[in-house]
Amino acid sequence: MRLIxxxxxADITFGSTILGSGGGGDPYVGMLLVRDAIRRRGAxxxxxxxxxxxxxxxxxxxxxxxxxxxxxxxxxxxxxxxxLRDLERFTGMRFDYVCPSEAGGxxxxxxxxxxxxxxxxxxDADGMGRAFPSLELVTPxxxxxxxxxxxxxxxxxxxxxxxxxxxxxxxxxxRAAVVASGANGVMAVYPMTGAQAKEWLVRGTVTAAEELxxxxxxxxxxxxxxxxxxxxxxxxxxxxxxxIDAVKRENTRGWTIGEAELVGxxxxxxxxxxxxxxxxxLAAMRDGHFVATTPDLIMMLDLDSGEPIPTExxxxxxxxxxxxxxxxxxxxxxxxxxxxxxxxFGYEVDYRPVxxxxxxxxxxxxxx
Amino acid sequence: MRLIxxxxxADITFGSTILGSGGGGDPYVGMLLVRDAIRRRGAxxxxxxxxxxxxxxxxxxxxxxxxxxxxxxxxxxxxxxxxLRDLERFTGMRFDYVCPSEAGGxxxxxxxxxxxxxxxxxxDADGMGRAFPSLELVTPxxxxxxxxxxxxxxxxxxxxxxxxxxxxxxxxxxRAAVVASGANGVMAVYPMTGAQAKEWLVRGTVTAAEELxxxxxxxxxxxxxxxxxxxxxxxxxxxxxxxIDAVKRENTRGWTIGEAELVGxxxxxxxxxxxxxxxxxLAAMRDGHFVATTPDLIMMLDLDSGEPIPTExxxxxxxxxxxxxxxxxxxxxxxxxxxxxxxxFGYEVDYRPVxxxxxxxxxxxxxx
Numbered sequence: 001m002r003l004i005x006x007x008x009x010a011d012i013t014f015g016s017t018i019l020g021s022g023g024g025g026d027p028y029v030g031m032l033l034v035r036d037a038i039r040r041r042g043a044x045x046x047x048x049x050x051x052x053x054x055x056x057x058x059x060x061x062x063x064x065x066x067x068x069x070x071x072x073x074x075x076x077x078x079x080x081x082x083x084l085r086d087l088e089r090f091t092g093m094r095f096d097y098v099c100p101s102e103a104g105g106x107x108x109x110x111x112x113x114x115x116x117x118x119x120x121x122x123x124d125a126d127g128m129g130r131a132f133p134s135l136e137l138v139t140p141x142x143x144x145x146x147x148x149x150x151x152x153x154x155x156x157x158x159x160x161x162x163x164x165x166x167x168x169x170x171x172x173x174x175r176a177a178v179v180a181s182g183a184n185g186v187m188a189v190y191p192m193t194g195a196q197a198k199e200w201l202v203r204g205t206v207t208a209a210e211e212l213x214x215x216x217x218x219x220x221x222x223x224x225x226x227x228x229x230x231x232x233x234x235x236x237x238x239x240x241x242x243x244i245d246a247v248k249r250e251n252t253r254g255w256t257i258g259e260a261e262l263v264g265x266x267x268x269x270x271x272x273x274x275x276x277x278x279x280x281x282l283a284a285m286r287d288g289h290f291v292a293t294t295p296d297l298i299m300m301l302d303l304d305s306g307e308p309i310p311t312e313x314x315x316x317x318x319x320x321x322x323x324x325x326x327x328x329x330x331x332x333x334x335x336x337x338x339x340x341x342x343x344x345f346g347y348e349v350d351y352r353p354v355x356x357x358x359x360x361x362x363x364x365x366x367x368x
Numbered sequence: 369m370r371l372i373x374x375x376x377x378a379d380i381t382f383g384s385t386i387l388g389s390g391g392g393g394d395p396y397v398g399m400l401l402v403r404d405a406i407r408r409r410g411a412x413x414x415x416x417x418x419x420x421x422x423x424x425x426x427x428x429x430x431x432x433x434x435x436x437x438x439x440x441x442x443x444x445x446x447x448x449x450x451x452l453r454d455l456e457r458f459t460g461m462r463f464d465y466v467c468p469s470e471a472g473g474x475x476x477x478x479x480x481x482x483x484x485x486x487x488x489x490x491x492d493a494d495g496m497g498r499a500f501p502s503l504e505l506v507t508p509x510x511x512x513x514x515x516x517x518x519x520x521x522x523x524x525x526x527x528x529x530x531x532x533x534x535x536x537x538x539x540x541x542x543r544a545a546v547v548a549s550g551a552n553g554v555m556a557v558y559p560m561t562g563a564q565a566k567e568w569l570v571r572g573t574v575t576a577a578e579e580l581x582x583x584x585x586x587x588x589x590x591x592x593x594x595x596x597x598x599x600x601x602x603x604x605x606x607x608x609x610x611x612i613d614a615v616k617r618e619n620t621r622g623w624t625i626g627e628a629e630l631v632g633x634x635x636x637x638x639x640x641x642x643x644x645x646x647x648x649x650l651a652a653m654r655d656g657h658f659v660a661t662t663p664d665l666i667m668m669l670d671l672d673s674g675e676p677i678p679t680e681x682x683x684x685x686x687x688x689x690x691x692x693x694x695x696x697x698x699x700x701x702x703x704x705x706x707x708x709x710x711x712x713f714g715y716e717v718d719y720r721p722v723x724x725x726x727x728x729x730x731x732x733x734x735x736x
Contacts, residue, residue, distance in 0.1 A: 090458070090529070158537050161458070161529040169526050172548040180544035181537070 001051060001121065003043035004112065009034055011213030016108030018212050018230065019205070021297045022311040023256075023280035024105015024131030030063070033075055034109050037116035044112050045121035046206060047097070049198050052123060056194035057093050059084070060101040060127060061111040064135070064152070064174055065184035079153050079186045080110065081117035087151040087188040090161045099123040099197065101138055101189065103205035104131030104280075104297075110186070122206070127190065129202035129328040130297050133255070133279040135174055136167035137340050139330050140190050140200045147171075150189040154181035202328045208234065216306040226306025227321040230299075237324040237354055239284060239291055240273040241266045241303065244318045249311070255279055256312045260300075265319060275300065275322065276347070277311040283347045284322060292324040293342040295331035296354040299323045324354035369419060369489065371411035372480065376578055377402055379585060383577030384476030386584075386598065389665045390679040391624075391648035392473015392499030398431070401443055402477050405484035412480050413489035414574060415465070417566050420491060424562035425461050427452070428469035428495060429479040432503070432520070432542055433552035447521050447554045448478065449485035455519040455556040458529045467491040467565065469506055469557065471573035472499030472648075472665075478554070490574070495558065497570035497696040498665050501623070501647040503542055504535035505708050507698050508558050508568045515539075518557040522549035570696045576602065584674040594674020595689040598667075605692040605722055607652060607659055608641040609634045609671065612686045617679070623647055624680045628668075633687065643668065643690065644715070645679040651715045652690060660692040661710040663699035664722040667691045692722035 004012070013031040016024070038044060052058065061083065063075060084095055098111040098118075103126040115122045127138030135147060147170035152160045160177055164170040170189070178185050192200065211233050219229035231238060242262035249258035257278050264271040276283040281298040284291055292298050300309045303319040330336050332353065338344070341351045372380070381399040384392070406412060420426065429451065431443060452463055466479040466486075471494040483490045495506030503515060515538035520528045528545055532538040538557070546553050560568065579601050587597035599606060610630035617626035625646050632639040644651040649666040652659055660666050668677045671687040698704050700721065706712070709719045 156537060157533050158541065159531040160541065163527040165525045169524060169549070173526065173528065173545060176544035176548035177541060180540040 001045055001047045004046050004122070005043040006035055006038055008210055009038065009109065009112070011210045011217065012206060013109055013213065014216060015209030015212035016104055018299055018301070018308045019108070019209055019297065020104030020131045020308065020310070021280045021299050022277055022309070023133060024102060024107065025063070026310070027106045027109050029075060030106050030109040030113070033077055033080070034112040034116070037077065037113055041116050044116050046124050047121045049123050049125045049201055049203055052097055052194035052197055054193060054195035056096040058097045058099055058123065058192050058194060058197045059087065059095050059188050060190045061098045061114045062101040062107045062187050062189060063110050063184060064187055065178050075110070075184060075186070076155065077113055077117060079155065080113035083151055083153050083186045083188045084114050084118050086153065086159055086161070087149070087191070090151060091149050091191070093191070095120065095191070097121055097123050097194070099201065100126040100206065102126055102128040102131045103202070103209055104128070108206065108209055123197060123201070124206045125197065125201035125203050126205045127201060129205055129331070130295070131280055132340060135171040135189065138190065139202055139328065140192065140196070141167050141339060142330055142335055143200050145190060145192060145196065145200060147189050149191060150187055152177055152185045152187045154185045155183045156181060219306065227301055227303060227323070230301060230306060230323060234325060236299070237357065238321060239298070239324045239357065240264065240271070240286060240322040241268050242273055242320065244314060244316050244320065247314050247316060249314070258311070260314050262320070262322070273322065278345055279311065281311065282345050283342060283349070290349050290352070291357045292354040293347060293349060293351055294345060295327035295336060295340045297325035297327060299325065324357070326353060326355055369413055369415045372414050372490070373411040374403055374406055377406060377477065377480070379578045379581030380574060381477055381581065382584060383580035384472055386580050386667055386669070386676045387476070387573070387577055387665065388472030388499045388676065388678070389648045389667050390645055390677070391501060392470060392475065393431070394678070395474045395477050397443060398474050398477040398481070401445055401448070402480040402484065405445065405481055409484050412484050414492050415489045417491050417493045417569055417571055420465055420562035420565055422561060422563035424464040425559060426465045426467055426491065426562060426565045427455060427463050427556045427559045429466045429482045430469040430475045430555050430557060431478050431552060432555055433546050443478070443552060443554070444523065445481055445485060447523065448481035451519055451521050451554045451556045452482050452486050454521065454527055454529070455517070455559070458519060459517050459559070461559070463488065463559070465489055465491050465562070467569065468494040468574065470494055470496040470499045471570070471577055472496070476574065476577055491565060491569070492574045493565065493569035493571050494573045495569060497573055497699070498663070499648055500708060503539040503557065506558065507570055507696065508560065508564075509535050509707060510698055510703055511568050513558060513560060513564065513568060515557050517559060518555055520545055520553045520555045522553045523551045524549060587674065595669055595671060595691070598669060598674060598691060602693060604667070605725065606689060607666070607692045607725070608632065608639070608654060608690040609636050610641055610688065610690075612682060612684050612688065615682050615684060617682070626679070628682050630688070630690070641690065646713055647679065649679065650713050651710055651717070652692075658717050658720070659725045660722040661715060661717060661719055662713060663695035663704065663708045665693035665695060667693065692725070694721060694723055
């Protein structure tokens with residue numbers, strides 16, 4: 001067990017933006033909510049999943065909504081407290097731990113708001129090891145886990161309790177409720193035991209986000225390359241260095257879909273690179289050949305500041321580094337790829353581990 | 369208390385189509401479901417609302433979905449049983465009576481399926497005295513009643529339990545769930561006590577539907593005018609007799625919106641009549657002047673057979689009678705008109721009771 005204070009929260013927030021792979025929603029307003037909770041009630045307990053008793057009850061806490069809405073409206077702390085109490089009221093169970101559903105973006109920090117208000121620890125793990133745009137795309141789904149019973153509260157205080165026949169239905173109902181309420185929602189979803197959490201979750205991802213955030217913060221202070229710091233901290237693959245030459249982007253039904261064209265800089269002069277995104281960065285081609293696809297993480301960082309660039313903010317002229325990072329091993333199984341591989345998102349290509357692009361690419365310092 | 373047998377069910381079904389005022393959904397498949405229940409378990413108890421103890425628990429049972437979907441797929445009896453059991457499970461209450469939410473169309477008969485399966489009586493009353501296209505447009509809303517806690521089950525067995533902050537939100541969530549599941553749903557909604565049922569509901573409307581159905585059946589057998597039979601049975605106003613000259617109709621998001629133009633026959637030669645509908649018939653003009661609007665009932669019957677014509681089946685050339693029927697007195701109050709009056713549906717005209725058109729119109733035999 002350790003305590004998450006304001007500095008740790010700030011690092012987790014920055015690191016989760018990197019792990020968001022261009023999506024996941026801006027964690028900034030989530031951070032404000034949690035920072036306020038820390039200032040009022042003190043640092044928040046975080047435990048390793050191995051510290052959780054097998055018979056404990058664990059649940060994901062997650063916000064849901066259009067990213068634009070989340071940015072415009074601050075979430076309310078009371079909803080992050082009530083959502084867990086309501087799940088307890090409906091199920092008659094008591095929940096001992098909360099956990100992020102995703103390590104990337106907004107939902108990497110929201111469970112800390114519940115943890116502080118209710119007085120339970122956060123587990124240093126998540127259900128994706130990254131960000132994905134759908135409630136069903138979590139590792140528990142690969143084990144046949146059910147997203148429900150779940151509770152969702154919207155900001156008008158409507159409370160929906162759902163028992164669904166599949167995690168895809170749970171996603172559809174939650175999304176429909178967001179559209180109906182025209183607002184953000186907060187969910188307590190995927191109830192599981194401690195034993196299941198140990199088997200199902202991606203471990204140590206909150207700490208991984210924190211380490212990424214700290215590495216960039218320290219590199220900035222030391223005036224060294226933040227991109228190199230990210231590569232060193234997390235063992236990623238530097239896929240490309242270049243300048244944004246063109247962006248095509250559409251916003252449809254809360255999705256940010258499009259692609260960015262890059263021309264090479266530094267060691268990549270003369271090459272071109274295409275980054276394809278659907279909320280998250282999901283596939284990348286170098287000179288017409290795929291070099292990385294979902295479920296591996298594809299991250300675009302500003303070359304000078306190390307600032308991760310969300311897909312909705314990619315602009316012509318930005319000088320960036322593209323970094324690939326291997327996904328959790330379970331996403332790389334046949335079952336994992338069926339749920340979250342490239343064809344699931346409409347890219348007609350077989351998955352190849354991002355680190356296998358090694359031969360034709362230079363590697364991060366930590367990998368050589 | 370009396371027993372509803374197959375003949376009574378058939379008459380209620382026909383009469384509820386008349387009270388559907390062109391909408392409410394085809395009760396035929398609901399009737400099949402209930403007829404099967406009667407054949408398997410016997411006639412179903414129906415009680416007057418005055419027979420219900422004040423401290424009894426009462427709830428509306430209602431199907432929801434696009435009418436087209438309801439026609440294509442037979443509802444499943446098991447959902448009509450489970451929806452009440454699930455509301456009991458979630459609320460910890462026991463429900464002693466079920467009741468139709470609307471007297472017109474599909475939902476006039478669906479509560480009998482629950483009643484038969486669970487073994488509770490149906491109350492001879494409803495929450496509209498007609499059909500309306502929205503869950504919030506019920507007389508309990510006029511008393512500040514809440515639609516929730518409610519349960520909705522879809523045909524995939526997804527179960528949604530909702531606590532909403534307003535009846536408009538309950539409607540939006542239920543509608544969103546129908547869209548998300550692409551299917552029909554069954555709801556147990558507006559839980560109330562026996563005392564509240566006595567104050568809030570429109571009384572005797574199942575019997576009224578039965579009397580209308582029987583009147584037409586007997587008129588057909590006696591080769592007398594079924595339109596006259598309807599007017600005699602229910603004291604309506606004959607607004608127009610004519611032939612459909614033109615129909616404009618759009619189907620958007622499950623709504624059937626448009627208008628029909630009629631040219632006069634019999635005593636109405638030389639006059640024109642416009643019937644405006646949004647699922648239900650909601651307003652009518654004679655020679656350019658409004659003669660009837662919601663919340664009063666406006667019904668179009670085939671002149672020869674007495675068959676009510678749903679808005680989605682109005683065709684050029686039909687010879688029809690248009691009948692007006694006063695709405696329940698609570699719809700005619702200032703509050704009732706704010707919720708269900710003509711302006712609520714976009715008709716910029718003040719409400720006038722349909723029977724006040726008397727001076728310029730001939731009346732039904734029973735009214736003279």
